[in-house]
Amino acid sequence: MVFAAIDIGSNAIRLLFCRVYVVDGKPHFNKEELFRMPIRLGEDVFVNGKISDQKIERLIWALKGYSELIKAYGVISYRAVATSAMRDASNGLEIIEKVKAESGLNVEIIDGKNEAKLVFSNHIEEILNPKHAYLYIDVGGGSTELTLYYDNKVMAAKSFNVGTVRMILEKVDKSELEEMKSWIKRNTSGIHPLYGIGSGGNINKIFKMSAKKETKHLSYDRLKNIYDMLCSYTFKERIERFDLKPDRADVIIPAAKIFLSVMKNADIEKVFVPQVGLSDGLVHQLYDNYIKTEL
Numbered sequence: 097m098v099f100a101a102i103d104i105g106s107n108a109i110r111l112l113f114c115r116v117y118v119v120d121g122k123p124h125f126n127k128e129e130l131f132r133m134p135i136r137l138g139e140d141v142f143v144n145g146k147i148s149d150q151k152i153e154r155l156i157w158a159l160k161g162y163s164e165l166i167k168a169y170g171v172i173s174y175r176a177v178a179t180s181a182m183r184d185a186s187n188g189l190e191i192i193e194k195v196k197a198e199s200g201l202n203v204e205i206i207d208g209k210n211e212a213k214l215v216f217s218n219h220i221e222e223i224l225n226p227k228h229a230y231l232y233i234d235v236g237g238g239s240t241e242l243t244l245y246y247d248n249k250v251m252a253a254k255s256f257n258v259g260t261v262r263m264i265l266e267k268v269d270k271s272e273l274e275e276m277k278s279w280i281k282r283n284t285s286g287i288h289p290l291y292g293i294g295s296g297g298n299i300n301k302i303f304k305m306s307a308k309k310e311t312k313h314l315s316y317d318r319l320k321n322i323y324d325m326l327c328s329y330t331f332k333e334r335i336e337r338f339d340l341k342p343d344r345a346d347v348i349i350p351a352a353k354i355f356l357s358v359m360k361n362a363d364i365e366k367v368f369v370p371q372v373g374l375s376d377g378l379v380h381q382l383y384d385n386y387i388k389t390e391l
Contacts, residue, residue: 180238208255
């Protein structure tokens with residue numbers, strides 16, 4: 097059985113096709129295809145408060161294509177969600193209606209709390225050590241979702257308007273940074289050791305660059321070294337030396353900076369990078385809902 101998930105983010109929009117196999121009563125999720133379009137809606141929203149006609153046109157063309165692919169794949173079900181940029185856009189609801197009319201896709205604009213919940217819906221906790229405490233860190237273009245997990249349950253979760261595209265545009269409020277810092281310290285105080293779980297395209301790329309895949313994690317020092325190295329090169333040099341796409345070469349630096357800040361404030365020495373994210377959470381939720389209806 098195949099499920100599809102669309103994540104309309106502030107930097108890019110993604111379509112994931114995931115096939116689910118059930119072996120010995122347990123589901124296994126196999127990512128079959130992932131499509132990504134770097135439309136960067138946040139570039140408009142975080143500066144002008146709305147999405148421009150040009151970006152709307154590109155978004156609709158992309159979603160029309162995604163809609164046809166979903167039909168061709170013959171999925172059991174799909175879910176499409178829009179996050180930070182669409183939340184903040186004054187014309188967000190108008191765009192959702194236009195997308196429905198022209199592509200047939202139903203898109204939901206989800207709030208930060210639901211985004212944090214969905215990010216954690218990929219059942220990553222099932223492969224974690226139940227004796228340890230973890231802070232799930234999902235860094236996107238418009239926001240960062242933090243989820244504290246220990247004693248086999250989510251203890252706290254919050255979304256902050258601190259994202260990579262916002263940082264590039266210098267549209268992150270200092271008060272938001274302070275609130276995130278306070279939240280981290282307040283909720284992680286006395287928890288030691290605390291491990292990080294990182295998600296998002298940037299930390300996945302940094303992890304690949306670290307050349308230490310066998311460890312499945314990045315230490316704070318290793319991440320800091322990579323951050324310093326990336327900062328030492330120009331935008332053009334980062335593209336050429338590290339085979340980065342242009343829309344990755346600029347946001348990867350603020351992403352690393354956000355991760356370092358969270359790790360420092362939470363006293364996290366290493367972050368695991370399982371290479372899952374919001375799209376994976378959507379697929380897991382779709383599967384869970386499908387199973388419930390079949391019972």
